Amino acid sequence: MSKSDMTKILVTGACGQIGSELTLALRRRYGNDNVVAAGHKTQPSKALRESGPFEFIDVTRRETIEEVVDKYDVDTIYHLAAILSAIGEQKPQLAWNVNMNGLYNVLEVARERGMVRVFCPSSIAAFGPETPRDNTPQETVLRPRTMYGVTKVAGELLGNYYFSRFGLDVRGVRYPGIISSETLPGGGTTDYAVEIFYEAIKHKRYTCFVREDTVLPMMYMPDCIKAAIDLMEADLSRLKHHADFNLAAMSFSAGELAAEIKKHIPEFTCEYEPDFRQEIADSWPRSIDDSAAREEWGWEPDYDLAAMTADMLDKLGKRYAEGGI
Ligand code: AKB
Numbered sequence: 001m002s003k004s005d006m007t008k009i010l011v012t013g014a015c016g017q018i019g020s021e022l023t024l025a026l027r028r029r030y031g032n033d034n035v036v037a038a039g040h041k042t043q044p045s046k047a048l049r050e051s052g053p054f055e056f057i058d059v060t061r062r063e064t065i066e067e068v069v070d071k072y073d074v075d076t077i078y079h080l081a082a083i084l085s086a087i088g089e090q091k092p093q094l095a096w097n098v099n100m101n102g103l104y105n106v107l108e109v110a111r112e113r114g115m116v117r118v119f120c121p122s123s124i125a126a127f128g129p130e131t132p133r134d135n136t137p138q139e140t141v142l143r144p145r146t147m148y149g150v151t152k153v154a155g156e157l158l159g160n161y162y163f164s165r166f167g168l169d170v171r172g173v174r175y176p177g178i179i180s181s182e183t184l185p186g187g188g189t190t191d192y193a194v195e196i197f198y199e200a201i202k203h204k205r206y207t208c209f210v211r212e213d214t215v216l217p218m219m220y221m222p223d224c225i226k227a228a229i230d231l232m233e234a235d236l237s238r239l240k241h242h243a244d245f246n247l248a249a250m251s252f253s254a255g256e257l258a259a260e261i262k263k264h265i266p267e268f269t270c271e272y273e274p275d276f277r278q279e280i281a282d283s284w285p286r287s288i289d290d291s292a293a294r295e296e297w298g299w300e301p302d303y304d305l306a307a308m309t310a311d312m313l314d315k316l317g318k319r320y321a322e323g324g325i
Contacts, residue, residue, distance in 0.1 A: 005116050006076040006232065008034055010069060012059055012106065013080030015039040017194075018121075018175075018224060020048060020183040022078060025225045027052050036072050040081065045183075057081075059102030065109050078119040078228065079106045085125050086277050087187030088148035099151035107162050107170065117169040119232050122156045122244055124176050124217055125149040125189075129283045136285035138246045138292040145283050159243025171231050172243035176217035176251075176288065178224050179308060181315040189280040193218055193257060197312045200261045200268045201320045209275045212255035215286040219249040220303035220311070227299060234297035241292055248288035249301035250308070260309045 009026055013019040014037035024047060026035045037048050038057040048054060055068045059081045068074070081102055088095035103120060110118050127136060128143040142153045152174075159170035177190025184198075185191045192208050193216075199206035219227075227247055252260075258270035293299035303311070319325045 006030065008036070008072050008074045009076045009078065010036045010038060010072070010074040011078045011080060012038050012057060012065075012102075013040075013082060014048060014054070015042040015044055015183075016080060017180055017183045017185040018178060018221075019078075019080045020045060021180060021221055022080070022225050022228060023048060024051060025229065026078070029229065036068060036074065038068060059105055060097055062105040062109065065105055069109055069113065075113075075116045076118070076232070077106055077110055077115065078232075079103065080121065082151075083148065084186060084188035085123075085146050085148040085280055086189050086191070088151075089146055089276065089280065092147035095147045095151060099148070100154060103155050103158060107158065107168065111162060111166050111168050115168065117171065117232060118159070119228055120155060120159050120170060120172045120243060121228070122152045122172050122174045123148070124174055124284050124288065126152040126156060126174055126244075127283075127285050131285060133286045135287050135289045136246065137289050138241070146280055156244040163242045169236060170243050171234075171239075173227055173231060173245045173247040173293065174288070175224065175227075175247060176219050176249065178219055178221060179312065180221035180224075181312050181319075182221070189277045189284075190216055190218065192254060196257060196261065196270065197316055198325060200265055201313065201316045202325070204265060204267050205269045205271070206258070207271045207273050208254050208258070209273065210254050210278050210281050211274050212258075212272045213253050214278070214281050215251055215253045216281060216284060217248055217251045217286070217288050219247070219301065220308040223249050223301040223303055226302070227293075230299065231293075231297055239296050241296065245293045245296075245299075246288050246290045247293055247299065248290040250304050251287040252305050256305065257309070260305055261313070264309070264313050
């Protein structure tokens with residue numbers, strides 16, 4: 001497999017936290033006109049709108065995907081449109097509809113047209129309270145307690161099924177919490193690890209919705225993008241796994257994150273008022289064994305807690321000074 005196999009790319013969920021940055025990275029790599037960004041209702045940012053094609057798609061309505069795929073002759077889809085864990089617990093029916101029917105529609109459109117490849121991210125939410133929480137193995141118990149997690153496990157199985165049954169090359173990683181400076185995450189359990197930076201810059205204080213000792217696996221956006229592109233460009237003959245790679249970069253407690261921020265902003269204070277998201281966080285791993293990803297496609301993260309924190313504060317600090325946040 002190589003970069004040139006994928007000539008026309010569609011990104012669903014392109015206005016979301018990952019999509020907004022991944023789309024621009026894909027455009028830099030494959031050419032602006034070769035990457036079609038698709039959102040649902042959110043208006044695209046100026047950068048997204050002005051750098052290449054943008055369309056509206058409702059992934060629960062297959063014909064809206066078909067129209068865009070046929071208009072641009074799409075052969076590769078990065079399917080990021082999804083409802084995350086916290087909103088998924090408030091609206092489980094919506095989460096099932098968007099995450100399952102949306103994925104099914106994308107896979108069917110890709111299968112019918114003989115597409116080259118589909119990227120469909122899973123998440124640490126695929127695990128549950130019975131999963132070993134430290135250094136969680138690649139092959140382990142998948143019994144999530146959230147609707148989001150249920151859809152992620154089913155999505156992995158569906159992706160692997162489409163590969164073995166129809167030969168559709170579906171690939172995916174179990175993303176940890178993603179930390180980013182451009183677009184806020186929308187309705188996940190790990191959102192505190194992004195919000196804390198905005199509040200630290202703007203107000204020098206943050207009230208965190210999980211306990212201070214809550215440890216979760218996290219990843220900085222540049223690594224998140226690198227993982228998606230590297231996996232999609234990996235040689236198929238080397239892959240033993242397909243839609244369900246464990247992936248890791250760093251793990252830290254909410255307290256350790258606050259302490260790291262405090263090194264840069266000494267007056268920063270953090271309080272802890274756990275809400276319903278605590279129970280979700282407690283059902284997820286603390287750290288992940290990603291040796292399969294390392295062996296099969298050379299995965300290696302660049303950012304740890306210190307490097308990510310310094311970069312986040314630098315980027316957000318500059319935006320704040322310019323009145324951008
Ligand atoms: C969430 O918190 O729901 C997501 C995830 C870990 O998949 N960030």
